[in-house]
Amino acid sequence: MVLLPNYHAAGPLAQALSAAAGLPALLLPQMTTLADWAQSIPLAVSVQSDTQRLLTLYQALRDRNWFPDADLWSLSRELLTLMDELTRHHVSLPESTEAFSRQLVAAYQAQSGVAMQFEARVVHELWYAMAAHDELDVTAAYQQRLAILAQQVTMPLFVLQTCDLDAPEMRFLAACRERVRVTVFDLRELLGMDAGCALLSAALQQELHGEDLRSAAQSRVAGVALTDRIGLFGAHGMEQEAQAADVQVRRWLLEGKTAIAVVVQDRMVARRLRALLERARVMVQDETGWTFATLSVSTVLMRWLEAVQGDFYYQDVLDLLKSPFLFAENQVLRKQAAYQFEQLVRRHGVVLHLNEHIAAAEREAPELVPALVRLRQAARLLTARHASLSGWLSALHQSLDLLGVIHGWRQDAAGQQLMQLLALWQEELQADTTSCSFSEWRRWLSQQLDLNTYRDLSVDSPVLFTHLAATRWRCFDAVLLLGCDAGHLPAPVNAGLWFNDAVRTTLGLPLSCVQQDQVRDDLLSLLAMNGTVLATWQANCNGEPNLLSPYFEMLRAMHLLAFGHDLMNVELGGLLPLAQVRIQDSDRKGLPRTTKVLHTKFLREGCRIQDPAKMPRPVVPPELIPQKISPSGYNSLVACPYQYFARHVLHLNELDDVREDLDKRDYGTWVHEVLQRFHAEIPQLGSRDKGEAERVLRRISDEVFANALAHDYLAQAWLLRWQGLIPAYLHWQLEIEADGWRYHAAEVPFEVAVSGNLLLRGRLDRVDVSVENADAFAVIDYKTQSIQGLKNKLKSPGEDVQLACYAHVQAAKTAAFVSLDDDTVQAVSPDEEIDELAQLTLARLGEIFAQIREGAGMPAHGTEKICAYCEMKGLCRLGEWEESQDRGLRIAALGVGGELNG
Incomplete structure (x- = not known):
């Protein structure tokens, strides 16, 4: 009987036995894991599932109300793990809570206090409450099966191991030795006889032995360098680490390697790597699975x-x-x-x-x-x-x-x-x-x-995602260790909420560092049994330095002292910009769910060299060129051509956001409606009593805001804000009338031909007419913005096109923004002649669309202020372009290469 650490080792072991026998056919020994062997032993009593035990603990904690504000399900899970550990190591607690409390006091070497007594009470009381059940728990059932199995074993046992066994397995093997011959093959001992593993063993054991680094490197090196076996790559963030892993895996596939293991330490990087590989049509067999x-x-x-x-x-x-x-x-x-x-x-x-x-x-x-x-x-x-x-x-x-x-x-x-x-x-x-x-x-x-x-069992691929413990006694053509920073390798010790190492020693429980010892042993075995290994990590994470795993840091330092080489892979980083995968249109069909054979032709297509990523410059297909544009859309085109492309060609902002809370946009909408109704009822303020006009305006305001007040009490604040502006607005309106202007219309729709089949369409907030000349109009656009903000809009001629467009469609002599934001109401107009500015603005719009029809590119070159509030910046990926761009210019003419630029 051969006891395996996992079934993955069965195939290679069978091949090795067959090769050693030199026979055409060989009757293999029975191979299994100890857990599965034990499961074959029936028990006379029933076994309580962990799901039932968890609920029992939860009910006990809830009834006792010890932790009223805690997450009792998580706490129950933590206590269940502790109970299993006590059972696994045959720990017997004192019969009384007081005796257990004294034991904890001695272990903690502290004075007895309320907190310590409470800890003792919780563990002691729940331990005996769980032990009161007649059914066995899963851990106790496993131990009982092992005890029965040890009395039934009649054949010699051969055990493969890479790290120390748990207490139940050690007790089982000790009992078996009294009946049959037990031979243990410890991979750590076998590797110690290999001179090529000397430096690995020295590096991974160094921290435990505390030897001098230089003397260890010189005394244990045995003249064997690791440069051909092990490489390290430090990435500048998660994306680069995933890209480096993707490129390296595809290079190995091109070299003909058919068994590539990706040992996952960082699940976030693994998720991104899997997406990159599948984009290159390299499917992944995943042993780790997904929760x-x-x-x-x-x-x-x-x-x-x-x-x-x-x-x-x-x-x-x-x-x-x-x-x-x-x-x-x-x-x-x-x-x-x-x-x-x-x-x-x-x-x-x-x-x-x-x-x-x-x-x-x-x-x-x-x-x-x-x-x-x-x-x-x-x-x-x-x-x-x-x-x-x-x-x-x-x-x-x-x-x-x-x-x-x-x-x-x-x-x-x-x-x-x-x-x-x-x-x-x-x-x-x-x-x-x-x-x-x-x-x-x-x-x-x-x-x-x-x-x-x-776990998806339908994929059969040469690329395997796995975890460190699953690599025991396994050999691969190549191994990629993903996420080897100090935070993931070894992973932080899960000491739990209960008992420190002093108490664990007193109770006979293993120390928390045992988990890390197992990780170290598994890592040593993996590195020693595989001849091609690359370990990657994020040398910079979120802008901060990120340390390499102490195991690899020690290995790197010792190798540098012994051979003058730090094992860093300097070639891979230079390949990344040239190895971007581009799937052709003919390849954009669904990827097969099962990939059993990866053809060389496909792999070479998936790994072909590409130009570095550049700033996006999409060209609008003729059938997608907009035939209508609003002044706000024109503003977007001026601010950033790519923003306009994403918003109005691809229609990515076609739907408005659902506003759960009232904001300034709601306020502006209500104020527009209030003023439209007010001027429709009182077109000329000077002909009415000012007090009466104010009462009418307040009444209309209450009516407009009523629906919002019924749904959200915060609307009251916006109503009070507007009511505070009412006297200032009436004063401004009287000044406008004194200057010879009268209210003419509000919310006036318009649609004007620009060039070709392009229409400029929108709606005017308000149009006034001159008392002296019925053909002279003024356009007013209400804004709930500050005076200074509106002045900044008009500082550079042509940067904001709204007023110029409005003036053009109405043939207005004047146009102004009216600020309804501060304590005063004030109009802001462009310094330039509005009719000339309007003509230039419309002419430029026609010229730009002529360029778009001719195939001009639409690059992303908005200013920093524009980009800061642009919802499309994640699409254009600002900051990731490799070439510099002057993003502070406005659209003026067709630039070099047939692109819209400033």
């Missing part, structure tokens, strides 16, 4: 529960409707519902309450009503105040079935596994009657999803 909490099959579940608990907050509902698992039997219905719901909430700002969503849909989008009613029917299944966890899970299944989610899960591998998990938990908890609220159950479910892992 269910990160998968879309769980996202639809948690979004559904968040929507129910949050009274159907619009964002939760929208996220839910965008999930392909909702209404899976009718995706057309779901997509239409998602689009219509988004339009509805953006137009009307209905933020909460499913019934209000349904009422709004009945008025304006009747096709949306059946989908929302279906949500309401499913939500009624989850309206109980308290239920058992099993009861909640049953209700959840019914609600998800009604929503079509179960149908969608059945078509998805991850969904199938999640359904199995939910059914298993419901079965395990069927007999438990502990009552939990909706929020308690939801927190439990969230923790369960975060602790269980999904």
Whole structure:
């Protein structure tokens, strides 16, 4: 019988045995892991699942109310781990809390206090409460199976190990030695006989032995350098580390390597690396898996529960409707519902309450009503105040079935596994009657999803994502260690909330550093058994220096002293700008889910050299050239051509944001409506009593703000702000009339031909007419901005085009912004002649669109102020261009190379 650390070692061991025998056929010995061997032993008593034990601990903590403000589910999980550890190491606690407290006092070497007595009481009382059950826990059952197995073993045992075994396994092997021959092959001892591993062993053991670095390097080097085996790469951030790993993996594939291991220390970098590899059509076989909490099959579940608990907050509902698992039997219905719901909430700002969503849909989008009613029917299944966890899970299944989610899960591998998990938990908890609220159950479910892992078994690829412990006794063609900084390798010790190392020593528990010792041993074995290894880390993280793992730092220092080389890979960094993958249009079909063979032709196409990334300069296809433009769109074009391209060609800002809180935009809208109604009722202020006019204006203001006040008390603040401006506005209006102007019209729509088929369209806030000349007009644009801000807009001629456009369409003699922001109301006009400025502004617009039709590029060169508030800066990726650009100029003419520039 051969006991393996994992089944991955079975294949290479079988090949090695066959090669050593030199026979065409060989009857192999039985190979298994100790855990699976023990599982084959039946027990006479039942075994309580960890799910049941966790709930028992939770109920005990909740009943005792020791931690009223704590997350009891996490605390229960921590205590469950402690209980298992006490069982695993055969720790017997004193029979009384007082005796246990004295033991803790001695171990802590401190005076007895309330906190220490409380710690002793919690652990002692819960330990005996859990021990009172007749059923065995999983750890105790495993130990009992090992004890039975040790009395039944009749064949010699051969054990492969890379690090020290846990106490139950050591006791098992000791019992087996009394009956049969037990041979242990410790990889650490075998590697110690290899001169090539001497420096590795010295480096990784150095911190423990405290030897002088130089003497260790000189005495243990044995004349074997590691430059051909191990390399280090320090990246300038997460993106560069992922890019370096992507390029190196593809280079290894081009070299013909068929077994490449990516040992993941940093999951964030691994996620980005996987995306880069799949973009190059290199599929990944993932042994580490992903927690269910990160998968879309769980996202639809948690979004559904968040929507129910949050009274159907619009964002939760929208996220839910965008999930392909909702209404899976009718995706057309779901997509239409998602689009219509988004339009509805953006137009009307209905933020909460499913019934209000349904009422709004009945008025304006009747096709949306059946989908929302279906949500309401499913939500009624989850309206109980308290239920058992099993009861909640049953209700959840019914609600998800009604929503079509179960149908969608059945078509998805991850969904199938999640359904199995939910059914298993419901079965395990069927007999438990502990009552939990909706929020308690939801927190439990969230923790369960975060602790269980999904592994995609359908991918067979030469590129394997794995973790360090899974590499024991395995050889690969090449190994990439990802995320080897000091924060990830070794990972921080999880000492837990209970007991320091002094107490653990007193109780007979292993010290917290044992975990790091295992990591060190696994790393040594991996480096020694594999001839091509690259370790990467972020030398700079978030603008701060980030230290390399102490293991590799020691190895680098010793190798530098011994051989004058620090193992740093200086070649890889220079390849990154030239190795960007570009998928051709003919390649943009869905990637295969299973990749068994990677052809050399494809790999070479995926790794072809590309030009460095440049600033985006999109050219608008003729069929997408806008035929209409507003003054605000013209302003966007002047500010940054790429911004205009993203906003008005790609329509990426087509929908307005849903404003949950009142802001200045709402204030401006209300003030515009107030003034429109006021001047329609009193066109000439001088003909009316000023006191009467003020009363009319205040009445209209109250009426306009009434709807907002009914929904949000904060509207009162905006109303008071406007009411404080009313006297100043009336005074300004009288001055305008005294200068010979009269109110003519408000909210005047316009549409004017510019050039070709381009139309300038929009709406004028207000038009005044001259008393002396009926053909002379003035255009006024209300702004809830400061006087200084408006002056800055007009400081550079042509930078802000709104007034010039308005003046052109109305043939106005004057145009002005009117500030309604400060304590005074004041008009701001351009210094230039408005008619001349209008002509130049419209002529420039026609010339720019002529250039766009000719194929001019639209680069991103907005000023820093423009970019700071631009919602498209993540799309153009400002700051990542390799060539410098002068972004302070305005659009004026066609530049070199056929591009719009300043």
